[in-house]
Amino acid sequence: MDPLRVAVVGTGNIARIHADSLRQLGDDVRLIGAVDVDADRLAAFADRYDVPARHSDLTSLLEKDRPDLVHLCTPPGSHHPLALACLTAGSNVLVEKPPTLSLAELDELVEAERKSGASVATVFQHRFGTGALRLRALLDSGVLGRPLVAVCHTTWFRNQAYFDVEWRGRWDTEGGGPTMGHGIHQMDLLCAILGDWTEVSAIARQQARRMETEDVSMAHVSFANGAVASVVNSLVSVREESYLRFDFERATVEVTHLYGYGDDDWRITPTPEHAGEVLAAWRTGPSGVRSAHRAQFAEVVRALRAGTPPPVNSAESRRTMGLVAGVYASAFTRSAVRAADLAADSPFYRKMEGNGPRW
Ligand SMILES: NC(=O)c1ccc[n+]([C@@H]2O[C@H](COP(=O)([O-])OP(=O)(O)OC[C@H]3O[C@@H](n4cnc5c(N)ncnc54)[C@H](O)[C@@H]3O)[C@@H](O)[C@H]2O)c1
Incomplete structure (x- = not known):
């Protein structure tokens, strides 16, 4: 089976834990792209994790590389617009906590999820x-x-x-x-x-x-x-x-x-x-x-392969x-x-x- 093609958006502190954890999943996943508005951070991250596709904005990644799954590791205020863009482009999205700044924003993602067929999940690794x-x-x-x-x-x-x-x-x-x-x-x-x-x-x-x-x-x-x-x-x-x-x-x-x-x-x-x-x-x-990102990512990959909503799904995140x-x-x-x-x-x-x- 082809590896799941994953991209990371936001290459700061938590993104390194994402990349290390994805690596530990072996051939099941491949980190194919990274996005950051800060060019130096993007280059350091992409060099360290050998990421081929490097972009300064998410739209360009979604158009050119069409990832199966996007990990959003940006500050909370940007989660809602970036997750909406992923769902609209048909890419599944795993967003760091908190998934949005408000219930209203989260409900907009649930609506976009319904229309797109792609899924939105939140990182709650514990x-x-x-x-x-x-x-x-x-x-x-x-x-x-x-x-x-x-x-x-x-x-x-x-x-x-x-x-x-x-x-x-x-x-x-x-x-x-x-x-x-x-x-x-x-x-x-x-x-x-x-x-x-x-x-x-x-x-x-x-x-x-x-x-x-x-x-x-x-x-x-x-x-x-x-x-x-x-x-x-x-x-x-x-x-x-x-x-x-x-x-x-x-x-x-x-x-x-x-x-x-x-x-x-x-x-x-x-x-x-x-x-x-x-x-x-x-x-x-x-x-x-242990409770860690890697344990959740393994379940996310399993769910996507099975065609089921990855955890923690939008209804559970909303609660x-x-x-x-x-x-x-x-x-x-x-x-x-x-x-x-x-x-x-x-x-x-x-x-x-x-x-x-x-x-
Ligand atoms: N699950 C956990 O245990 C855990 C732990 C720490 C942080 N977090 C979460 O991770 C998220 C990021 O936190 P951090 O500490 O890594 O932040 P950070 O500031 O270290 O990194 C954020 C990165 O996102 C980039 N960025 C900002 N806006 C962008 C945009 N529109 N497009 C592309 N890149 C953009 C910044 O340049 C920066 O490199 C937050 O939501 C935080 O709550 C989760």
Whole structure:
């Protein structure tokens, strides 16, 4: 079978992880093109990864090289127009998180996807480590019982200099602070396990950094299955950690990591009466794969070969983006927000900050 022809747009920091991860997939994929508006970065990247087609704009790549799949590794504000261009040209697109700046933009991509036959997917790599896959499998089998309570913490640290990069910490280019840009990873895994959320109550604060957006948000979230979760997103936490905890009727399942987990970062604590059954199921589940871009890319390639929408598909991405919008809507209206409140007439549908933040 011919290799899948992939192009990378935006050749900055995360693009190198994309290129290294694509390389690790071997002959299944070929990096045939790269695009950047910065000629020096483009040349350095293309030389390093031996990329034949080099372009200063996406339109030229789409016309001349017609890639099967485009990885968008540009700053968040450019994701929507670039993804639209890919879908219109019939190329599948895998966009870095956050997929768009707003729910309105994401819905436009869903509409373009419907018309084009090509697919749009978002990079949420923490769904794809075997720890998360094992948890999902155990939950589906019923061995854990009902989910009751969850904790979802992204307590990270970014100093003031981090926000010197011109697109960071601004509503119009990044779409938010740690809720949109960092905690979205953990919130996506939370939603992947617990499903549809129904209501959120949140606060957002500017605790320490000079920037437009929040540097801390805290929320409690209700899910359609009856579970409730506590979410913290912070960029001012000196001892950094990503922590997810799920309390089911028959066991607590936890993962503690920072930017990626392995199997050893997971811990399961069953009730004494269900220990035998729960631990046996946990030990025989999938194992051996860290949460990383490579794990997701392998699934994206598999899905495209099978003619199915690659993960994380637009509907799943939208649910996570809806929760992000819900956190901001609740924080800035100072009231509980239901998922249904974020319809097209809500100011938080068009912009994450709605009609403007209220601190
Ligand atoms: N999944 C993850 O764990 C993870 C981690 C870090 C960053 N990210 C995401 O990756 C994206 C990029 O972040 P980064 O840190 O690599 O940014 P970066 O600033 O290092 O790189 C972005 C590159 O895109 C180029 N660019 C900008 N506009 C362009 C356009 N219209 N066409 C072509 N090239 C353009 C810039 O010149 C630059 O080289 C962001 O969405 C960020 O949130 C994801």
